[in-house]
Amino acid sequence: MLKLKNLVMTVDNANGSRRDIIHDVSIDFEPGKLYAITGPNGGGKTTLAKIIMGIYQQSSGQIYLDEEDISGLSVTERARRGIAYAFQQPPRFKGLNVSDLIKIARPGIDGLELRLKMRDVGLCPEDYLERDLGPGLSGGEMKRIEIAQVLTREGVISMFDEPEAGVDLWTVQRLIGLIVQKYQNNPRSTAIIITHHENVLPICDEIIVLEEGVIKLQGPAQEIWPLIKDDIQCKMKDQCRSEVCYEL
Numbered sequence: 001m002l003k004l005k006n007l008v009m010t011v012d013n014a015n016g017s018r019r020d021i022i023h024d025v026s027i028d029f030e031p032g033k034l035y036a037i038t039g040p041n042g043g044g045k046t047t048l049a050k051i052i053m054g055i056y057q058q059s060s061g062q063i064y065l066d067e068e069d070i071s072g073l074s075v076t077e078r079a080r081r082g083i084a085y086a087f088q089q090p091p092r093f094k095g096l097n098v099s100d101l102i103k104i105a106r107p108g109i110d111g112l113e114l115r116l117k118m119r120d121v122g123l124c125p126e127d128y129l130e131r132d133l134g135p136g137l138s139g140g141e142m143k144r145i146e147i148a149q150v151l152t153r154e155g156v157i158s159m160f161d162e163p164e165a166g167v168d169l170w171t172v173q174r175l176i177g178l179i180v181q182k183y184q185n186n187p188r189s190t191a192i193i194i195t196h197h198e199n200v201l202p203i204c205d206e207i208i209v210l211e212e213g214v215i216k217l218q219g220p221a222q223e224i225w226p227l228i229k230d231d232i233q234c235k236m237k238d239q240c241r242s243e244v245c246y247e248l
């Protein structure tokens with residue numbers, strides 16, 4: 001189980017004052033469950049995921065993984081313990097190709113499985129596996145590769161930061177299906193999806209609403225979704241004349 005205890009992250013504002021971007025956040029993430037973290041832009045979702053991954057160090061509070069205090073561990077040590085994070089904006093590693101990245105996630109992966117992982121996220125392995133992870137890949141392609149990388153890991157905590165962002169509508173549904181299929185009711189792992197997507201939120205087990213660094217709501221999706229759905233769903237539906245809905 002992943003346990004966040006009284007996490008606080010304080011940053012300096014430009015005017016010299018200080019601000020909590022994460023304020024006293026405590027959450028118990030149970031195995032076998034799919035969690036959604038949602039809330040307005042700037043609410044602290046990505047910051048929280050980066051604190052869990054060890055990319056950011058919290059100002060105070062603790063993180064426990066199966067009773068072990070991992071608060072001081074590096075990103076690499078946390079990755080070894082099975083924590084994985086698919087970035088909202090995936091970093092580009094020039095000089096590394098797509099195949100190298102997937103093999104970091106699972107070093108023993110065989111060629112067939114590697115190709116299947118690419119197909120899962122809708123990318124043709126013949127076209128992509130040898131491509132450099134530099135600026136030549138589009139944002140949506142990088143996003144899919146990043147998701148393939150986390151799906152390849154046998155992680156105990158798998159976090160996906162807005163998997164829908166920048167990915168075409170045809171692929172979003174497929175990616176969400178893969179995440180749900182792999183993690184829901186899997187007793188060995190916990191998945192955390194940071195999302196604003198109205199098709200994802202109601203199918204998760206739990207929803208956490210983070211606003212201004214504070215947990216505003218938390219509970220089973222069937223209780224929380226009715227409370228937030230009017231805020232999430234497109235306000236323009238009735239007036240909209242577009243033939244294709246771009247709402248995400």
Ligand SMILES: Nc1ncnc2c1ncn2[C@@H]1O[C@H](COP(=O)(O)OP(=O)(O)OP(=O)(O)O)[C@@H](O)[C@H]1O
Binds near residue numbers: 011021044046047048
């Ligand atoms: N390293 C940092 N230093 C200072 N402020 C930061 C830092 N990282 C994030 N912030 C600020 O903290 C707040 C939370 O940012 P965060 O990226 O976690 O929000 P978010 O909920 O992921 O938003 P979005 O939905 O837009 O992705 C924002 O106001 C952001 O500007």
Ligand SMILES: [Mg+2]
Binds near residue numbers: 045046047088161
């Ligand atoms: Mg974010």
